[in-house]
Amino acid sequence: MKNFVINTIGKWLGIDLEYYIKNNAYLLIAQGVILLSGLATSVVLTRLLSKEDYGQYNYFFSIIGILAISALPGMGAAIMQAVANGRDQVFIKGTKTRFKWSLIGAAVCLLIGIYYYSSGETLLGKCFLLSSLFFPFHVSFDSYYPFLNGRQQFDLSSRYRSIYWVFLTLAVILAVYFTRNLLWVVAAYLATSTILHIVFLFNTVKTGNLSCREDKTAITYGKQLTGIQAISIAVLHFDKLIIGVALGYAGLAIYSIAVMIANLPTVLLASISQTVFPKTATMDEKVAYDEVKRRLPWLLVGMVIICGIGALLCPYIIPWLYSSKYLDSVLYTQLLFIPVILGTLATVLRRGALQAQRKTRELFKLNVAVAIFELVLLVLFAVQFGILGIVAAKALARAFDSAYSWKLTR
Numbered sequence: 001m002k003n004f005v006i007n008t009i010g011k012w013l014g015i016d017l018e019y020y021i022k023n024n025a026y027l028l029i030a031q032g033v034i035l036l037s038g039l040a041t042s043v044v045l046t047r048l049l050s051k052e053d054y055g056q057y058n059y060f061f062s063i064i065g066i067l068a069i070s071a072l073p074g075m076g077a078a079i080m081q082a083v084a085n086g087r088d089q090v091f092i093k094g095t096k097t098r099f100k101w102s103l104i105g106a107a108v109c110l111l112i113g114i115y116y117y118s119s120g121e122t123l124l125g126k127c128f129l130l131s132s133l134f135f136p137f138h139v140s141f142d143s144y145y146p147f148l149n150g151r152q153q154f155d156l157s158s159r160y161r162s163i164y165w166v167f168l169t170l171a172v173i174l175a176v177y178f179t180r181n182l183l184w185v186v187a188a189y190l191a192t193s194t195i196l197h198i199v200f201l202f203n204t205v206k207t208g209n210l211s212c213r214e215d216k217t218a219i220t221y222g223k224q225l226t227g228i229q230a231i232s233i234a235v236l237h238f239d240k241l242i243i244g245v246a247l248g249y250a251g252l253a254i255y256s257i258a259v260m261i262a263n264l265p266t267v268l269l270a271s272i273s274q275t276v277f278p279k280t281a282t283m284d285e286k287v288a289y290d291e292v293k294r295r296l297p298w299l300l301v302g303m304v305i306i307c308g309i310g311a312l313l314c315p316y317i318i319p320w321l322y323s324s325k326y327l328d329s330v331l332y333t334q335l336l337f338i339p340v341i342l343g344t345l346a347t348v349l350r351r352g353a354l355q356a357q358r359k360t361r362e363l364f365k366l367n368v369a370v371a372i373f374e375l376v377l378l379v380l381f382a383v384q385f386g387i388l389g390i391v392a393a394k395a396l397a398r399a400f401d402s403a404y405s406w407k408l409t410r
Helices: 002-013 017-048 051-071 075-084 089-118 122-140 144-150 154-179 182-207 218-246 248-262 266-280 285-293 296-322 329-342 344-355 360-385 387-408
Strands: none
Touching (some): 017 296, 051 218, 075 144, 089 122, 089 144, 144 182, 218 248, 218 360, 218 387, 248 296, 248 387, 296 329, 344 360
């Protein structure tokens, strides 16, 4: 009876509903673990560290996020697309390529550490010096995720992701509880991340029963996709850098809480995009675009409802979780739900349609245009209006992103 109802609803919606319920359940469980882990970490850090230290924590990882471009993040989509078509050797070659390129980021971490240490910010300097040792493993050894998702092994991928975040959260919480020292928190984070990535990566290689098929164009596609995404990834973290430099680390701490809470609904989009990708990667272009667009109205309605509920609840949740010293985060959180809603179409169309179909030219045009548009707005609006200006810039950028993504997939 249950299968009959699911199949009937799926036919009415025009989708394989059983596939999405089954696999999204795995991914949503993992995303739920990530969500709870992130909340737990932020609550403990904000309550046991000062605003200045928590702001530095976010500033540090924003720079690490930008430097992660050196590890070719676009290779993940290339691996997933190749593996979905039975070309497993791209997983091995892609991981090796990512590791080699990540050494550049490690060198930059070292230079940044020397700069901050010599300029008097010794704590931040030590964090970057330490990160240079772990950086290549932390940012490049997670290629088993796209490999498993490409094979539609969402249960195993979700299990690894859940274990990773649980242990990472425990390590950070224990470090801050016993030391109250940012350097030890960063050390615990990076060391735990490195160990877990190494274990999961080699276990995937050992038990994956990889085929010998290769895709000579996949590595090039991964590099191209990274080049296409580079500006967008940098802009993604640029807002925190602006606030950290212009308003100080305490202001960044308030903004970081708002961003984290407002981005919680994107958990749903992330899981749906991951399950859509392996299906659309093997379809003809027009069929793939139609398959993705058929879901968009439902996703948009769902995001409006979820964000609306979140906006109503955050005045009560934020003081309860983070204490009254983060009351200023409430308004920014409510406003940041707007760009989340406006970016719904772009999130799914990028991954489920353009990346899955290897539309390099279209992705390049989209990423460059949106990144430049957002970067200009961030600089202009931040100088004039502070955090409120950054929120407005992000809302306009997400609306432009969705509109242009729709145009490119018409």
